[in-house]
Amino acid sequence: MTCDEKKESTSATTSAKPKRMIVVGGGLAGLSAAAALMKAGLVQMGHEVIVLEARRRVGGRAASFEDPLTGGLVDACQHVAMGCCTNFLDLCKQAGVAGSLRRDRTLYFIGHDGIPAACTPSVWLPAPLHLGPLLLGMRHFTFREKTALALGLLRLARYNRKKRGTHVQKDSGIQDETAQTWLEFIGQPERVIRLFWQPVLESALGESIDLVSVVAARKVVVDGFLAHRNASDLYVPTQPLGRLFGEHLVEWLKNCGVTVETGRSVTAIQLDATGRVSAVRCGTEEILCDSLIVALPWKQAARLLPDIVPVGNEHLTGSPITAVHLWFDRDVMNLPHAVLVGRVSQWVFRGDDSQKNVPGYCQVVISASRGLQGDDRDVLLATVISELKAIFPAAREAQLLNARIVTDPTAVLSVRPGVEAVRPAAVTHVPNLFLAGDWTATGWPSTMEGAVRSGRLAAQAAGGSLIVSQQWQTPDLPKNWLVRRIIGTR
Numbered sequence: 001m002t003c004d005e006k007k008e009s010t011s012a013t014t015s016a017k018p019k020r021m022i023v024v025g026g027g028l029a030g031l032s033a034a035a036a037l038m039k040a041g042l043v044q045m046g047h048e049v050i051v052l053e054a055r056r057r058v059g060g061r062a063a064s065f066e067d068p069l070t071g072g073l074v075d076a077c078q079h080v081a082m083g084c085c086t087n088f089l090d091l092c093k094q095a096g097v098a099g100s101l102r103r104d105r106t107l108y109f110i111g112h113d114g115i116p117a118a119c120t121p122s123v124w125l126p127a128p129l130h131l132g133p134l135l136l137g138m139r140h141f142t143f144r145e146k147t148a149l150a151l152g153l154l155r156l157a158r159y160n161r162k163k164r165g166t167h168v169q170k171d172s173g174i175q176d177e178t179a180q181t182w183l184e185f186i187g188q189p190e191r192v193i194r195l196f197w198q199p200v201l202e203s204a205l206g207e208s209i210d211l212v213s214v215v216a217a218r219k220v221v222v223d224g225f226l227a228h229r230n231a232s233d234l235y236v237p238t239q240p241l242g243r244l245f246g247e248h249l250v251e252w253l254k255n256c257g258v259t260v261e262t263g264r265s266v267t268a269i270q271l272d273a274t275g276r277v278s279a280v281r282c283g284t285e286e287i288l289c290d291s292l293i294v295a296l297p298w299k300q301a302a303r304l305l306p307d308i309v310p311v312g313n314e315h316l317t318g319s320p321i322t323a324v325h326l327w328f329d330r331d332v333m334n335l336p337h338a339v340l341v342g343r344v345s346q347w348v349f350r351g352d353d354s355q356k357n358v359p360g361y362c363q364v365v366i367s368a369s370r371g372l373q374g375d376d377r378d379v380l381l382a383t384v385i386s387e388l389k390a391i392f393p394a395a396r397e398a399q400l401l402n403a404r405i406v407t408d409p410t411a412v413l414s415v416r417p418g419v420e421a422v423r424p425a426a427v428t429h430v431p432n433l434f435l436a437g438d439w440t441a442t443g444w445p446s447t448m449e450g451a452v453r454s455g456r457l458a459a460q461a462a463g464g465s466l467i468v469s470q471q472w473q474t475p476d477l478p479k480n481w482l483v484r485r486i487i488g489t490r
């Protein structure tokens with residue numbers, strides 16, 4: 001939707017004198033909050049929406065760095081979305097960048113024999129039966145293992161934490177348990193856990209299966225696989241994130257009247273005598289505002305708002321993700337991506353034609369990489385390269401021109417048992433202060449979709465009193481009758 005179209009559709013509004021709404025943090029959560037306020041027509045009604053971002057570029061963790069060989073942009077870590085990420089995909093559509101997301105319906109799993117298994121869900125069968133061909137395509141599993149996996153998927157989708165009362169962590173009182181504990185409890189074969197559940201859940205949730213909660217795992221299985229034929233489609237950016245969000249998305253916002261200021265670190269939040277936010281401080285400068293959305297990661301949010309985000313809450317822990325960037329002198333991969341099961345390298349992505357700057361750029365992603373953090377960089381590099389050589393014949397001949405290892409120690413919120421209870425909602429006890437960020441209570445793991453949803457929830461809370469008829473969230477993919485029958489509506 002363009003900004004002009006929106007002007008005509010802002011009829012159902014309440015009259016109000018112009019307000020200034022500040023969003024602190026220009027990651028996807030902050031940008032989506034600003035976009036939602038703008039899309040609701042608030043900017044066109046004369047209200048001011050300002051995004052203040054500390055760094056030189058917006059985009060936050062979905063960011064790029066300069067390619068050392070060519071000076072082009074390379075993503076700090078490959079980001080992918082799935083078909084179930086309806087709010088993220090909708091934001092990309094609104095901003096005109098959806099055309100720069102490649103849709104891969106086939107997932108390529110590569111087992112120890114090095115032969116790729118092309119796993120494609122059916123376009124004809126209704127969900128959840130559409131997954132049949134995908135499971136049958138997993139040639140690294142025996143028929144028995146595939147059957148066990150299919151049953152495991154269904155049992156997880158029907159997981160009911162209340163009925164599992166005897167197996168929850170009684171001592172902590174937390175009604176949840178880890179995915180690994182539960183998968184072992186239902187008797188999933190060790191190979192199925194290691195070669196399916198581990199790579200799939202760890203990459204979707206960014207945390208190891210012995211730590212993630214089974215409730216989070218269920219969300220991945222239901223929303224990302226079973227619920228809809230398009231749910232598991234992979235959306236891979238074909239342009240650097242720094243261009244997509246740092247340039248195109250921000251230009252779109254500015255063209256639609258949103259003010260985006262970079263290099264503006266907010267150092268304090270001021271309350272007035274009535275306990276409402278009156279201003280933010282950027283160093284010595286004071287910027288007055290009528291409402292405030294704080295869209296920062298939890299540590300930075302806790303520094304600014306210690307009364308609202310408790311510092312050192314043990315349930316708010318980060319999980320590390322490592323990206324190994326490799327520049328070869330030639331193309332080493334004959335696939336767009338691959339899931340390398342049972343290896344240190346978990347996913348490998350081939351640089352896209354419009355993104356890569358030398359022919360043989362590829363990136364290996366390792367989620368929940370805390371076990372590697374103390375390791376020698378050269379050892380990790382040698383392991384990753386030898387795994388690629390074992391799989392891709394072209395890598396055996398190729399010359400490595402450059403390599404870079406980037407680890408974000410708190411890449412995503414670790415969605416462990418009990419974490420949902422401490423993720424804060426958008427609304428706070430301060431009437432005009434709202435929270436956003438991928439770690440807040442969205443019901444989603446810490447992802448781009450979670451960030452966009454959080455921004456939209458905060459925008460709804462902040463702008464809902466000014467504009468009354470607005471659909472702030474994009475609906476989930478619809479569940480057909482068979483899905484509802486088998487797994488319910490949750």
Ligand SMILES: Cc1cc2nc3c(=O)[nH]c(=O)nc-3n(C[C@H](O)[C@H](O)[C@H](O)COP(=O)(O)OP(=O)(O)OC[C@H]3O[C@@H](n4cnc5c(N)ncnc54)[C@H](O)[C@@H]3O)c2cc1C
Nearest residue numbers: 025027028029054060061077079080266411437438447448
């Ligand atoms: C290595 C890695 C791999 C990932 N892979 C995927 C993936 O494949 N798919 C997926 O969906 N998600 C992935 N994610 C997660 C995704 O990047 C995040 O969930 C999302 O970008 C979070 O957005 P956010 O706006 O909540 O936070 P952030 O992106 O962290 O944004 C917060 C912003 O606030 C700014 N800021 C901080 N302090 C201040 C201040 N005082 N004043 C003003 N501004 C401030 C920061 O500079 C930053 O720009 C990955 C993350 C990482 C790190």
